[in-house]
Amino acid sequence: MDRLQVLDKGYVRLVGVMGSDLTIVNSARVSYDKQKAEMDSKDERLINFLIREGHTSPLRHASLQFEVYAPLMVARQWWKYVVGSDHTMDAWNESSRRYISEDEQFYIPAPTEWRSKPENSKQGSGETLKTAIGNKFTKALMQYVEEGEQLYNFALLNDIAPEQARLFLPAYGMYVRWYWTASLQSVLHFLDQRLGHDAQAEIQDYAIAVDAYTKAHFPAVHKAWQEHRK
Structure with missing residues (x-):
């Protein structure tokens, strides 16, 4: 997926990923000084247990970086997941018209x-x-x-x-562009709230794109999260 189109002119692009389902497994098992090179059914059950029981700190050892192009009203809703985050590993860098004069785009x-x-x-x-x-x-x-x-x-x-x-x-309505880097735990927290039926429709559309990338790169975590999400 090069980038996923959202709204009339917006998009979400996955810039990079750190970690995999196996990263979560090995982070959880480090307490016992154990590490694995490949996933198996036991590891999927461990991931399911961690998410079901709310033991989500191992999810902070994986992260995703996105480039997002969205109307300012979406950006400011999204921004609160950085300033109010207790999940660590969140970063946000946004383009600024103090320095650039690119063509204006509006939703x-x-x-x-x-x-x-x-x-x-x-x-x-x-x-x-x-x-x-x-x-x-x-x-x-x-x-x-x-x-x-x-x-x-x-x-x-x-x-x-x-x-x-x-x-x-x-x-x-003016489109702005930013990079959002977040731990897998923080991304799932964002999705929990912004895929909800009561979320603003425009940011729901962006959450659907973020969800697609998350599912593609962390299938075992995503499956367990879908099963146990509130």
């Missing part, structure tokens, strides 16, 4: 993608709105983005510093 929901407010909750979404209503707001958002880009470029042409010129860009 524009299609007319069929606008959602209503939920009836009995202060957060989340309700039903999908009628296309006629969605079409109105897709056009309005496109106009808003175009005006912001024009002001941003006008500021740059008048020698305004990029770090200030970016104030004219509509923020929440």
Whole structure:
């Protein structure tokens, strides 16, 4: 998987992986000074036991590194898993318009993608709105983005510093790019919450991509996690 497309212009790309299912097994067995070179059914049962019983510290000895391109509203939801993490081994580096002036990209929901407010909750979404209503707001958002880009470029042409010129860009829908490196334990914690039915739809789409990479590289852990996840 070179990279997985998400939303209209976003993606998730796996940059690197440290460890495997066997890494988890050997990390757990180091207490007994034991190490194995290949996985077998006993090791799968050990992984199942560790996850079932919540003994997840061995999962911190494996990690995944992703490149993510997503709207800022998704990035800021994701960011809390770094600043609030107790799982260690998390790192985040994000592109900055203080230093670069690459072409702006914005997330524009299609007319069929606008959602209503939920009836009995202060957060989340309700039903999908009628296309006629969605079409109105897709056009309005496109106009808003175009005006912001024009002001941003006008500021740059008048020698305004990029770090200030970016104030004219509509923020929440603007795509940003970052690297996220996290322990396997932290990745599974992220997936626990962002694959949930009550997670915002846009970040759910990104979680599905992260989940696909995780399953591909840690199949035994992923299988046990799926079986025992809350």
